[in-house]
Amino acid sequence: MSQGHMEVTALLEPCGKEEHPDCGIRDVLTRVGDKWSVLVIVELASGTRRFRELQRAIDGISQRMLTLTVRRLERDGLVARTVFPTVPAQVTYELTDLGSSLTHLVKQLADWSLAHREDIANSRTDYDVANPDHTIH
């Protein structure tokens, strides 16, 4: 049993059952799935960035949400935060090795999203036409 599908098939079992209410997958996926994390990760994949650089690069993100997002990524060990005690303060962010290894997968997901967003959009339109009064988002 080297790589392949063994891990995943073996993965649902401990996930679903009562002794393992949370197997760790959801932690990662909710982090990746939150509103801004992926955009931060992809931006940092291009190199080290300062706080304001990140905010300028990621349109629409508020100061508060950028702070929260990078803090969570830092806590998970995906991003390294470096403070230079200058005046005014200067802080840089960069991906850790762990973060970089995730970046590769995130990029694949992003590429998939890009490749299939038309399919998804069409499917949604069809569904909405067939089910005029649904309440799903």
Place this chain on the structure above:
Amino acid sequence: MSQGHMEVTALLEPCGKEEHPDCGIRDVLTRVGDKWSVLVIVELASGTRRFRELQRAIDGISQRMLTLTVRRLERDGLVARTVFPTVPAQVTYELTDLGSSLTHLVKQLADWSLAHREDIANSRTDYDVANPDHTIH
């Protein structure tokens, strides 16, 4: 421009700027990142399942959330829903080709989560020790 990183680097640009408030990546990622979708997808990766089978396989999911989750996956074209008008009603769910193509990436993400959950847990512990009174989840 065959594959590689071109798509991704070209992907942040239309995402961040005002003319493209949403480039479609977030749609997919929030779907993958929501609480139950991945567990449903991975379960369906093993084959067709009925509603109750899914609920039994995924411990802790409520009837309502299972309904919402499979409906959203159906609307996105990732899951096909088939109704047999028997009494009582019988409904089966299976991955579409689109869903299967995503499954592969989801499994990689799940494997990554499994492989690195110790690292992440340790990183969080370290962070929490270093920052005793933070409010981040």
Place this chain on the structure above:
DNA sequence: CTGTATCCACGTGGATACTG
């Protein structure tokens, strides 16, 4: 069995103002 309908608690995320 396969849902729908209601109600509700909670967390996420946005806007704004203020600070070192």
Place this chain on the structure above:
DNA sequence: CAGTATCCACGTGGATACAG
């Protein structure tokens, strides 16, 4: 520049009851 502190609106998700 790089945050922190409030306040608040909204959506998600859980519990429960009911229905086809």
